[in-house]
Amino acid sequence: MSLDVRHLTVEFALRRQQVCAVRDVSLTIAEGEVMGLVGESGSGKTTLGLAVTRLLPQPPARIRTGQVLFGGRDLLGLTPHELCGVRGGQIAYVFQEPSTSLNPVMTIGRQLMEMLELHKVAQGAAARRRTVDLLAHVGIPAPEERLHSYPHELSGGMKQRVMIAMAIASRPKLLIADEPTTALDVTLERQIIILLKRLQRELGLSLLVISHSILLVQQLANRMAVMWQGMVVEVGDTEEVLNHPRHEYTKRLLAAQPRITVLGAMHG
Amino acid sequence: MGDQDRSTKLLLEVIDVTKQFPHRSGLFRRVTGFLNAVSAVNLTMAHGQVLGLVGESGCGKTTLAKLIAGLEPVTAGQIRYRGQVLTNGWKLPSAIRREIQLVFQDPTGSLDPTQRVGSALGEPLLVHRLAKTAAERTVRVHQLLDQVGLPASYAKRYPRELSGGERQRVAIARALAVEPRLLILDEPVSSLDVYVGAQILEVLRALQRERRLSYLVISHDLRVIGSLCDTIAVMYLGRIVEFAQTAQLFRQPWHPYTELLLECAGLRSVGVEDRGEVPSPFQPPSGCPFRTRCPLAEVRCEQETPALLEHPPRRWVACHKRP
Numbered sequence: 001m002s003l004d005v006r007h008l009t010v011e012f013a014l015r016r017q018q019v020c021a022v023r024d025v026s027l028t029i030a031e032g033e034v035m036g037l038v039g040e041s042g043s044g045k046t047t048l049g050l051a052v053t054r055l056l057p058q059p060p061a062r063i064r065t066g067q068v069l070f071g072g073r074d075l076l077g078l079t080p081h082e083l084c085g086v087r088g089g090q091i092a093y094v095f096q097e098p099s100t101s102l103n104p105v106m107t108i109g110r111q112l113m114e115m116l117e118l119h120k121v122a123q124g125a126a127a128r129r130r131t132v133d134l135l136a137h138v139g140i141p142a143p144e145e146r147l148h149s150y151p152h153e154l155s156g157g158m159k160q161r162v163m164i165a166m167a168i169a170s171r172p173k174l175l176i177a178d179e180p181t182t183a184l185d186v187t188l189e190r191q192i193i194i195l196l197k198r199l200q201r202e203l204g205l206s207l208l209v210i211s212h213s214i215l216l217v218q219q220l221a222n223r224m225a226v227m228w229q230g231m232v233v234e235v236g237d238t239e240e241v242l243n244h245p246r247h248e249y250t251k252r253l254l255a256a257q258p259r260i261t262v263l264g265a266m267h268g
Numbered sequence: 269m270g271d272q273d274r275s276t277k278l279l280l281e282v283i284d285v286t287k288q289f290p291h292r293s294g295l296f297r298r299v300t301g302f303l304n305a306v307s308a309v310n311l312t313m314a315h316g317q318v319l320g321l322v323g324e325s326g327c328g329k330t331t332l333a334k335l336i337a338g339l340e341p342v343t344a345g346q347i348r349y350r351g352q353v354l355t356n357g358w359k360l361p362s363a364i365r366r367e368i369q370l371v372f373q374d375p376t377g378s379l380d381p382t383q384r385v386g387s388a389l390g391e392p393l394l395v396h397r398l399a400k401t402a403a404e405r406t407v408r409v410h411q412l413l414d415q416v417g418l419p420a421s422y423a424k425r426y427p428r429e430l431s432g433g434e435r436q437r438v439a440i441a442r443a444l445a446v447e448p449r450l451l452i453l454d455e456p457v458s459s460l461d462v463y464v465g466a467q468i469l470e471v472l473r474a475l476q477r478e479r480r481l482s483y484l485v486i487s488h489d490l491r492v493i494g495s496l497c498d499t500i501a502v503m504y505l506g507r508i509v510e511f512a513q514t515a516q517l518f519r520q521p522w523h524p525y526t527e528l529l530l531e532c533a534g535l536r537s538v539g540v541e542d543r544g545e546v547p548s549p550f551q552p553p554s555g556c557p558f559r560t561r562c563p564l565a566e567v568r569c570e571q572e573t574p575a576l577l578e579h580p581p582r583r584w585v586a587c588h589k590r591p
Contacts, residue, residue: 040461157545185324185488186532215534256466258491
C-alpha cells in the first residue's frame with residue numbers, strides 16, 4: 001500500500017516557545033518502493049517517521065496541519081482502536097537500538113509469539129511454528145533453540161534480526177526503519193542491509209529508511225529525500241540525487257562524507 | 269642499524285604486547301579463564317605518522333590504546349616511547365607522560381559538566397606548570413580554542429551549552445594543552461553527525477600538518493581511517509592481521525578481512541561473502557581467528573595460526589592464502 005504524507009506540520013510545545021520540527025512536508029512512498037530519508041541530527045526525520053504512525057507523545061507534540069494517507073485512509077483521523085490495527089500490523093517499525101526495544105525478561109520466542117497472537121496471525125502451536133520460520137527467515141542459525149534465548153544472550157546483530165522478524169511478523173505493507181544499523185558494526189550493517197533488501201523484495205514491502213548515513217540509503221533505497229530544518233528540500237531517484245544534487249544543502253551534506261584522499265608514503 | 273639508533277628514530281614501539289583479562293564466574297567469582305584482548309601485537313610508529321587501527325567492536329583496539337596510554341598494565345611484552353620503556357606503572361617524569369594524550373569517543377562523558385571550558389583547558393596547564401601566571405593561562409586557553417576553530421568567548425561556557433561537535437573540539441583542545449607529540453584518538457567522530465564529523469576531521473588534519481603531531485586513530489569505519497591516516501593496521505580478535513600504507517591497502521587488500529571491511533565501507537564491490545559474526549573472544553577459533561568467516565578457509569587455517577609476515581616493502585599480512 002502506498003503512503004502519502006500531505007502538508008504535515010508538527011510542533012513541539014516547549015516551556016516558552018513552539019518549536020516546529022516538521023514544516024509542511026509532503027512525501028509519497030509508492031507500493032513496493034524503498035524511500036531513504038537523510039538529514040543531520042535534529043533535521044526532523046525521526047519526528048516525521050514517528051508522526052506518520054502517531055507514535056509521538058501528544059502533548060508536547062502537536063500535529064498542526066496535514067494528512068497521512070495510507071492506502072487511502074487518513075491515519076491522523078483514526079480512533080486509537082483503529083490505529084492499533086494499522087500500527088504494528090500493516091505498518092511496522094524497526095528502531096535504532098535493538099537492546100532497548102526488546103523486553104529483557106522475556107525470551108525472544110515468547111515476544112515473537114505475542115506479536116503473532118496480538119495481530120491474530122497465528123495462535124498456539126501454529127504461532128510457534130511461524131516464529132521458528134520467521135527467525136529462520138531473518139537468518140538466525142538454529143532458530144528452534146534460539147526461541148528460548150533472552151535478548152542479553154544475543155549479539156547486537158542478532159537482536160536487530162529479531163527486531164526485524166518481529167516487524168515482519170504481522171505481514172506489514174510498510175516498514176519504517178529508523179537508523180536500523182547505527183548501533184551496529186560496519187560488517188553487521190552490511191548484513192542487515194542485505195537482509196532488508198531481500199525481505200523487501202520477497203514480501204513486496206514499501207520501506208521508509210531513516211538514516212544520517214548516505215551509504216545506507218545509497219545501498220538500500222531507490223528514491224531518497226533530504227531533510228533540513230524540518231523541511232524536505234530535495235526528493236528524487238537515489239542515483240540522480242547523489243550524482244546531481246540540486247539543493248545547496250544536499251551538496252553540502254554529500255561533501256561532508258569522509259573522502260579518501262590517499263596520502264603518499266611519508267616514511268618510505 | 270643499532271638498537272639505540274633505531275629507537276630514537278621511532279616514536280612508539282609496541283613489542284609482542286599481550287593483554288589478558290581474567291574471566292570470573294560462579295559464587296566465589298573465581299577466575300575460570302582468561303580473555304586475550306590483545307595477543308602478541310607488534311607495531312611501530314615514526315614521528316609525524318598517522319596510524320589507523322581498524323576493526324570491529326571487541327577486537328581489542330581500545331584496549332591496545334589504553335595500554336599505550338598507560339591506563340592499563342600489559343600482561344606481557346613491552347611498549348617503548350622514544351626509546352624508553354613504558355611498560356607497567358609508567359614510572360616516567362610527567363614531562364614525558366604528557367606527550368601522549370587521549371581523546372575519547374564521547375566528549376559529553378569526558379568533560380566535567382560543572383566546569384567551564386576555560387577552566388577545563390587551563391587545568392592541565394596548571395598541573396603540568398605550563399603557564400606561570402593566570403594571565404598567561406588565559407592567553408594560552410584562547411590560543412587553544414582558536415586552534416580548534418572556536419571563538420575565545422567559549423572559555424566562559426559550560427559543556428552543556430555546546431553542541432556535540434563543539435564539545436569534541438574542546439576535548440581535542442584540552443589534549444593539545446599540554447603540547448603532546450602523540451594523540452590517541454578513539455573513535456573521534458563516531459558519536460557525531462556526518463556533517464559535524466567532517467569538520468572535526470578537517471580540524472585534526474590541519475593540526476597534524478601544522479604541528480607535526482603523530483596520531484593513533486581508532487575506528488571501526490575504514491572511511492574515517494582512510495581519510496585521515498597514512499598507514500593502517502587491521503585488527504581482528506586481538507591480533508593485527510594486516511598492516512600497510514593506506515594507498516596500498518585500499519588499492520589491493522590482501523587479508524580477506526580487510527576486503528570485507530572495504531566492502532562494508534562501500535569502497536569496493538566485489539561481493540565478498542560474509543559468513544556470520546565475530547566469534548566469542550572467550551572461545552577463539554583454533555588456527556586463524558578469521559577462518560570461521562573466511563571464504564578462502566581450508567584445512568591448514570584450522571590447524572595453524574598464520575604469523576604476521578613482512579612482504580617487502582613495508583607490508584605485513586597474516587594469512588596462509590595471501591598474498
